[in-house]
Amino acid sequence: xxxxxxxxxxDSNVKWxxxxxxxxxxxxxxxxxxxxxxxxxxxxxxxVLDQKVLGYTMPSTAFYDAIIRWQKKYHDVSLKRDQLxxxxxxxxxxxxxxxxxxxxxxxxxxxxxxYPPYRRLVVDNQRQFIEFxxxxxxxxxxxxxxxxxKVMAEGQAKAIIVCNPHNPGGCVxxxxxxxxxxxxxxxxxxxxxxxxxHDDVAFSDNIPVSMMSDLMGDEASEQTIxxxxxxxxxxxxxxxxxxxxxxxxxxxxxxxxxAEAEAIEEVNTLGLVATRTAYEQGEQWLTEVNAYLEENxxxxxxxxxxxxxxxxxxxxxGTYLMWLDFMAYGLTDAELDAKLRxxxxxxxxxxxxxxxxxxxxxxxxxxxxxxxxKDALHRLKTFDKAISNK
Ligand SMILES: Cc1ncc(COP(=O)(O)O)c(C=O)c1O
Numbered sequence: 001x002x003x004x005x006x007x008x009x010x011d012s013n014v015k016w017x018x019x020x021x022x023x024x025x026x027x028x029x030x031x032x033x034x035x036x037x038x039x040x041x042x043x044x045x046x047x048v049l050d051q052k053v054l055g056y057t058m059p060s061t062a063f064y065d066a067i068i069r070w071q072k073k074y075h076d077v078s079l080k081r082d083q084l085x086x087x088x089x090x091x092x093x094x095x096x097x098x099x100x101x102x103x104x105x106x107x108x109x110x111x112x113x114x115y116p117p118y119r120r121l122v123v124d125n126q127r128q129f130i131e132f133x134x135x136x137x138x139x140x141x142x143x144x145x146x147x148x149x150k151v152m153a154e155g156q157a158k159a160i161i162v163c164n165p166h167n168p169g170g171c172v173x174x175x176x177x178x179x180x181x182x183x184x185x186x187x188x189x190x191x192x193x194x195x196x197x198h199d200d201v202a203f204s205d206n207i208p209v210s211m212m213s214d215l216m217g218d219e220a221s222e223q224t225i226x227x228x229x230x231x232x233x234x235x236x237x238x239x240x241x242x243x244x245x246x247x248x249x250x251x252x253x254x255x256x257x258x259a260e261a262e263a264i265e266e267v268n269t270l271g272l273v274a275t276r277t278a279y280e281q282g283e284q285w286l287t288e289v290n291a292y293l294e295e296n297x298x299x300x301x302x303x304x305x306x307x308x309x310x311x312x313x314x315x316x317x318g319t320y321l322m323w324l325d326f327m328a329y330g331l332t333d334a335e336l337d338a339k340l341r342x343x344x345x346x347x348x349x350x351x352x353x354x355x356x357x358x359x360x361x362x363x364x365x366x367x368x369x370x371x372x373x374k375d376a377l378h379r380l381k382t383f384d385k386a387i388s389n390k
Contacts, residue, residue: 089229
């Protein structure tokens with residue numbers, strides 16, 4: 001049973017902290033869910049606490065088996081235990097991979113708009129951030145693959161981050177697109193850093209394909225580093241447990257040695273338990289939550305198109321994130337954010353934070369109770385009316 005009746009207002013979480021001094025403000029931002037982390041996971045964590053000692057632990061065979069089974073069953077990724085490296089989070093894992101598999105000044109291609117920390121993870125590690133704007137076709141993002149080929153041919157890029165499903169656009173890249181990216185990357189010796197953290201939030205009309213799936217073939221797998229965790233789908237961002245999958249023996253050896261040197265695999269006991277339990281027991285819960293999110297998505301998409309046509313939503317094929325185009329209002333990014341707060345009492349993630357391509361957009365997180373979502377949608381309508389009357 002999923003539980004959408006949560007109150008996070010008093011908790012010190014990132015999302016609700018903006019509303020600390022403003023009771024009226026509704027945040028629909030940070031990519032976690034206002035849906036309870038499943039009870040069976042909380043119980044498994046509690047049973048660790050009930051043992052009374054939180055001493056050193058190590059990942060169990062059952063932990064690895066749970067990941068291997070899940071990735072094979074849901075994503076057609078065949079893995080062996082020694083191809084996995086545990087890390088505290090995707091952000092930490094990405095930084096780790098960038099530092100050990102590329103050199104200072106190497107280029108990393110990032111499609112924009114992009115998950116904001118990507119820039120910091122590239123630039124603060126002294127790599128070149130090669131921003132690769134997505135283009136819009138019929139209101140949805142597509143990848144300009146011919147241009148990607150040209151950018152890679154320039155030789156500066158040593159890796160590309162492929163976020164699938166895409167945050168913030170909600171796009172699920174097609175198998176043909178993914179295969180083409182792999183082919184181009186292969187031709188130009190570019191590593192594929194596949195951030196698939198959102199791929200368990202899947203809707204009935206679009207199932208994401210993994211860059212490391214058996215379907216993509218051996219060459220693709222050998223040049224891919226998969227970054228994954230159970231944290232988005234099972235609402236576990238705070239437990240700090242993620243993993244890398246690496247099939248290429250050379251890259252694996254480099255990363256394994258670096259993992260030793262940095263003791264990076266020493267993650268939180270509760271994170272290990274939560275991840276294992278999610279993958280062992282979470283199938284039914286996830287089916288329910290995805291169905292709930294899919295209805296939320298449909299409701300929000302249809303409502304906006306009918307009731308607030310000046311706001312143009314991208315259709316989220318995956319993720320619980322909706323990317324909204326506000327350009328018709330002719331506001332600057334700062335004005336848009338301010339007016340949504342003052343006129344709609346609504347806080348969304350400003351698109352400009354996701355790179356220049358995100359200017360004029362806002363991101364709405366719809367992983368909330370349906371009544372809260374309806375409230376947020378009404379607030380968008382209130383904003384629209386108030387602006388239009390001026
Ligand atoms: C695409 C993407 N990658 C990575 C992360 C962060 O993952 P972690 O908390 O494991 O660093 C997020 C969180 O929103 C995300 O959307």
